[in-house]
Amino acid sequence: MDVSSLYLKCIRKLEAAGISFAKRDVGVLFERICGHNPSLERIFSFVLSPKQENEIEAVMVRREKREPLARIFGFVDFDGVQIKVSKGVFRPCEDSPRLIDHAVAFYERVGRQPLRILDLGTGTGCLLLALLRRYPQATGVGIDVNKASIALAQENARRNSLQKRATFQLGDWEMGLAGPFDLIISNPPAVPTHHIASMHPEMRDFDPLEALDGGEDGLVFYRRLAKAFARLSALDGVGVFQVYTPDREVACFAKYKLQTQIGKNYMGLAEVVLVTRPQDPFSWRTLGAPVWRMIKAFTVWLRPSFYSLLALSTGLALCVGLAVWQGVNVADGTALAASFSWFWASIVLLITAALMYCGERKWALLAATWTAPEALHPAPAFLRRHYLWQNWIAQFVPPSLAIIVGRGLASAQMPGGGMRRGVLSGLFDQATDFALLCAFLPGAALVLFADANWTGFVGGCAVGVALMTGVGLLIRPLCPLPMREAFWPLLNWSLTRALLTLLRLLIGVYALGLFVPLLPVATLTPIVSFVALLPLTPGNLGLAEWGWVGGLAAMGTSAHVAALYALGFRLLVLVAQTILLGLNEAYVFIREKRPTV
Numbered sequence: 001m002d003v004s005s006l007y008l009k010c011i012r013k014l015e016a017a018g019i020s021f022a023k024r025d026v027g028v029l030f031e032r033i034c035g036h037n038p039s040l041e042r043i044f045s046f047v048l049s050p051k052q053e054n055e056i057e058a059v060m061v062r063r064e065k066r067e068p069l070a071r072i073f074g075f076v077d078f079d080g081v082q083i084k085v086s087k088g089v090f091r092p093c094e095d096s097p098r099l100i101d102h103a104v105a106f107y108e109r110v111g112r113q114p115l116r117i118l119d120l121g122t123g124t125g126c127l128l129l130a131l132l133r134r135y136p137q138a139t140g141v142g143i144d145v146n147k148a149s150i151a152l153a154q155e156n157a158r159r160n161s162l163q164k165r166a167t168f169q170l171g172d173w174e175m176g177l178a179g180p181f182d183l184i185i186s187n188p189p190a191v192p193t194h195h196i197a198s199m200h201p202e203m204r205d206f207d208p209l210e211a212l213d214g215g216e217d218g219l220v221f222y223r224r225l226a227k228a229f230a231r232l233s234a235l236d237g238v239g240v241f242q243v244y245t246p247d248r249e250v251a252c253f254a255k256y257k258l259q260t261q262i263g264k265n266y267m268g269l270a271e272v273v274l275v276t277r278p279q280d281p282f283s284w285r286t287l288g289a290p291v292w293r294m295i296k297a298f299t300v301w302l303r304p305s306f307y308s309l310l311a312l313s314t315g316l317a318l319c320v321g322l323a324v325w326q327g328v329n330v331a332d333g334t335a336l337a338a339s340f341s342w343f344w345a346s347i348v349l350l351i352t353a354a355l356m357y358c359g360e361r362k363w364a365l366l367a368a369t370w371t372a373p374e375a376l377h378p379a380p381a382f383l384r385r386h387y388l389w390q391n392w393i394a395q396f397v398p399p400s401l402a403i404i405v406g407r408g409l410a411s412a413q414m415p416g417g418g419m420r421r422g423v424l425s426g427l428f429d430q431a432t433d434f435a436l437l438c439a440f441l442p443g444a445a446l447v448l449f450a451d452a453n454w455t456g457f458v459g460g461c462a463v464g465v466a467l468m469t470g471v472g473l474l475i476r477p478l479c480p481l482p483m484r485e486a487f488w489p490l491l492n493w494s495l496t497r498a499l500l501t502l503l504r505l506l507i508g509v510y511a512l513g514l515f516v517p518l519l520p521v522a523t524l525t526p527i528v529s530f531v532a533l534l535p536l537t538p539g540n541l542g543l544a545e546w547g548w549v550g551g552l553a554a555m556g557t558s559a560h561v562a563a564l565y566a567l568g569f570r571l572l573v574l575v576a577q578t579i580l581l582g583l584n585e586a587y588v589f590i591r592e593k594r595p596t597v
Helices: 003-016 022-034 050-064 069-073 097-110 126-134 147-159 193-198 220-232 246-254 291-301 303-326 330-338 342-371 380-393 399-411 419-450 454-478 481-512 518-533 543-554 559-591
Strands: 075-078 081-084 116-120 139-144 166-170 181-186 233-242 259-264 270-276
Touching (some): 003 022, 003 050, 022 050, 022 069, 050 069, 069 075, 097 181, 097 270, 116 220, 126 139, 126 166, 126 181, 181 220, 380 399, 419 454, 419 481, 419 518, 454 518, 543 559
Antiparallel strands (some): 075 081, 259 270
């Protein structure tokens, strides 16, 4: 039989079987088996081999029984990614790529890209994987209640080399998840229970029931989507959800005062709803609300300056209180201001930024190997923001407590993370810092007890680092496998932080313009920092400062000058950290401005 006759015969057979898009299906069938789609290419001159004819006949037998082509062939090309399909897992629908098109069109309009994506009811993972292919900088999480779906989605991620950016986990939709997510996408179960029996056989007989049944009214999962979006989306986030009866489904989002816009196909029929948060916090409704709601809206609008000024004023008040307690008077403050160097102070700010970067890199390693290994790469903005706040808070509470507890609270918000994992990673982080401080102790001991000079101090520190490296070689094999892989990078970042800490203290002498010998400052660095790491000390504005005053005085520096240095340097670092915190909050605020859908 020639190609054109077989092609037309197949179309008539599928039409007789009640299949609406018979021509489309036959075209796909020929393309898969022969490499040509007659309905698109208008090519009938190619010759079919007997094997190809037999394959076409075999597929036609199954398709006439209403089995979908995706299940017959076992895979589907979905928006540029190869998706395997298996029994017991909801297959990609023919119109699902339109969800991707609407999401991409939205981000093209607002001129940015999503960084964190959530796919609720992920099935084969097709939606999430297609979006990750479109956005190389993004990471994503796919949730499904079906164990077979999670296993298949993970296989599809590996098949498309996206496993490092895609996390698939078993879960009851939004339960237990922590945001924020820039993009939330879903093709939810939407068929009323009593309508399932009258559905097309392709879905009713071949797709799992839990992927179809939307409850008595078909809206159960849309109500959950509205709640999930209100809780998990970023301020500038968007939700892209398949709709079938748009008026009813859009109404589910009105309860949470979310903005919606219907996306239509080329025939003008509604196919998706795009959901965003209200754009303007100062709407007339907000102005007519109780006073506390107006205040809340105002503080959200002024968040960068509000929190940063609050942080700076609190820190300044504590520094002034400690200065008064130490006996520093106005004349001392005037002399300190007169000798202040803006150039060296700017260097302190740059070193502080470098220290923040090192700390963030350490946390990223710990998050990828311990805190949230399933998430692999938590968003850098998330890590940076939490790390800046932890370090600022550590100025007033025990530093170890701020890092360990703050790390636990932050990791509880990561997909795949948890409070316990975060606390353990914080303990490990502090342990590496502790090890490097111990490595500097031999150099300090040589200066204190053997009257060594700079050569002796540096030599002692080098010996200490070598000894700690040897200890690391012994300890590393005892660590869990993920920590073994990150052991040396973590130690390297810790060593870099220790050296930067020492350099910042030495630069602080020049920034404050005080006549404080540099060797005592370098000698006391590991000792005072060691005291500050102890969980029971009241933070860097507490015993650590008394350690500087006492230590410098004991090594021959005037107690009054020592007090000025301790307090002035702490104030300098506090201002530097607050500036970095304020800049980051301003960046977050600008990035989270709500776009128009």
